[in-house]
Amino acid sequence: MAVYLVSVRLPTGDGVYQGVTLEPYVLVKRGESTLNAEDLPEEGAPEGQFQLRHRWYRSTVPRGGAVCSVHPDKEATLQCVVCQKYRVATHLSYHCTVECLKSHWHLHKEYHKQPQANGGALENGVDGAAKGAHGTSASGMESWIEVGRSRAYTPTSDDVGYVLKFEVTVIDKLHPYVAEMGRAHSQSVSSARVRPAPNPPVRSMVQMVPPSQQSNAGRFTILTYNLLADLYAKADFSNTCPAWCLHWHYRKRNLLRELLSHKADILCLQEVQSDHYIDFWAPELQRAGYVAIYKKKTTEIYTDNKYAIDGCATFFRRDRFSLVKKYEVEFNKAALSLAEGMTNPQQKKAALNRLLKDNVALIAVLEAIEPGTPDAGTRRTLICVANTHIHANPELNDVKIWQVHTLLKGLEKIAASADIPMLVAGDFNSIPGSPAHCLLVKGKIDASMMDAANDPLHLLKDQKMSHSLPLSSAVAYMHDAPLSADGKLYKQRQRLDAKHHEPLFTIMTKDFKGTLDYIFYTTSSLQPTAILELPTEADVQTRPEDLLPNPLYSSDHLAIMAEFQYKTRE
Incomplete structure (x- = not known):
């Protein structure tokens, strides 16, 4: 029974972009049945009489003009002459309007400082694209270069400015000569020209401590970032973000570039999808010099023909730290333990229905490879890093409070066994001034907050909602830090809320704009020395209507990063 190709097309409604995988739709007819390409094996597979041969080609002549480096869906009308002088990668030098260049100049000018870090002098194909050249081979037929053999x-960057062609051929293993003679059934389809993806934004560290007060030994950086698991991205943001930059193949590379650009010593990542941790994050960051540990949520869901769920991943540089001990916190287990002490069956059932939310935390005790302070001598320099993702439902403040309190009680036990600096980072899903935030930074919750709205089932009233850890927010430290001569710190202070001195936002979506992400530290043993600059709304937008995620920022959250130094022991 013969097999024929019915149709072949590329899903390029939003255009073709560097880093965004193309997966053609191929329909095949076999007798009276219509099949998808996935129903037939690829050429070379041991099974199946009929197989599909896939070939990808790139045209040898670029198409059209240059595109804007900020808005790749728009044609470029001007080129930065300073970029040309410093031989910055050509595709980064183009802008669609003068206003585009002006509004992004504070970010764009960073490319002039490190041209090699932004792709070197030239990228294959971009200069040709800028010239708007068209051409054919000497025979008058357009020529193509083979670039791939999978569906x-x-x-890649080599494809930017060029057209791609996909060709699929039906191969009959019993009659291979048919294909060799060029008589096999084939179809091909060409793409639009490949456009460059925007580079991730440039954010610098802002010093909060004068150089004279900084220690040369023991300084380190920590970054926390909710990456937006692919499980949630398509369902939650398809109406506010272009489809091409929601594609996981694009987002993962953009997020990785952003993470590596910050060069943090410790990474606390949330919403790390379990299969992506295994297939991408762990191997990629291990190659970059990190050690990886991971704790996923306990209830998986079915997605993309497999089971997966998100979790918390902590990475640390192997040349800076070694792992002493790891603790995994499952708040569900703590909820079950709490319910066991209840004698009323209805109360127990209500408590479990309320508290079983599947959130987790990951605690790592690390040992610094170099001494923490000059006076450390032979003492081990340890640090405890807690990475968590607290429950999100805004109507369940009692669950947030209880989860934060449970985590802090666990950290208190670690602190009681060793005099150890502590960092508590993550997505707390709690705004500044909320009960959970107050518990963290004040050590207790004001009695006025423990009302029916925040404790409707009275689950918290019999528990002591306090802790003894001297925690403070790294970003909030900026409010009291001495102003610098360059004015950068003053500028950053304008991006803090007036009451709690936290960022104006770390998340910006159609449903919510505010701060949910924090880095807390023990003030008795650590001092913040620098903070990653906080962007404004205009900084994170490529156009006024943009929210998060977008082509520049591949998560709905922003990364928060701080540098610390150990305090000298008295």
Whole structure:
């Protein structure tokens, strides 16, 4: 029974972008049945009489003009002459309007400082694209270069400015000569020209401590970032974000570039999807010099023909720290333990229905490879890093309070066994001034907050909602830090809320704009020395209507990063 190709097309409604995988739709007819390409094996597979041969080609002549480095869906109308002088990667030098260049100049000018870090002097194909050249081979027919042999293909920087062609051929293993003679059934389809993806934004560290007060030994950086698991991205943001930059193949590379650009010593990441941790995050960051530990939520869901769920991942540089001990916190287990002490069956059932939310935390005790302070001598320099993702439902403040309190009680036990600096980082899903935030930074919750709205089932009234850890927010430290001569710290203070001195926002979506992400530290043993600059709304937008995620920022959250130094022991 013969097999024929019915149709071949590329899903390029939003255009073709560097780093965004193309997966063609291929329909095949076999007798009276219509099949998808996935129903037939690829060429070379041991099974199946009929197989599909896939080929990807790139045209040898670029198409059209240059595109804007900020808005790749728009044609460029001007080129930065300073970029040309410093031989910055060509595709980064183009802008669609003068206003575009002006509004992004504070970010764009960073490319002039490190041109090699932004792709070197030239990228294959971009200069040709700028010239708007068209051409054919000497015979008058357009020529093509083979670039791939699988069904899916991810355009690279070499493809920018060029057209791609996908060709699929039905191969009959019993009659291979048919294909060799060029008589096999084939179809091909060409793409639009490949556009460059925007580079991730440039954010610098802002010093909060004068150089004279900084220690040369023991300084380190920590970054916390909710990455937006692919499980939630398509369902939650398809109406506010272009489809091409929601594609996981694009987002993962953009997020990785952003993370590596910050060069943090410790990474606390949330919403790390379990299969992506295994297939991408762990191997990629291990190659970059990090050690990886991970704790996923306990209830998986079915997605993309497999079971997966998100969790918390902590990475640390192997040349800066070694792992002493790891603790995994499952708040569900703590909820079950709490319910066991209840004698009223209805109360127990209500408590479990309320508290079983599947959130987790990951605690790592690390040992610094170099001494923490000059006076450390032979003492081990330890630090405890807690990474968590607290429950999100805004109507369940009691659950947030209880989860934060449970985590803090666990950290208190660690602190009681060792004099150890502590960092508590993550997505707390709690705004500044909320009960959970107050518990963290004040050590207790004001009695006025423990009302029916925050404790409707009275689950918290019999528990002592306090802790003894001297925690403070790294970003809030900026409010009291001495102003610098360059004015950068003053500028950053304008991006803090007036009452609690936290960022104006770390998340910006159609449903919510505010701060949910924090880095807390023990004030008795650590001092913040620098903070990653906080962007304004205009900084995170490529156009006024943009929210998060968008082509520049591949998560709905922003990364928060701080540098610390150990305090000298008295």
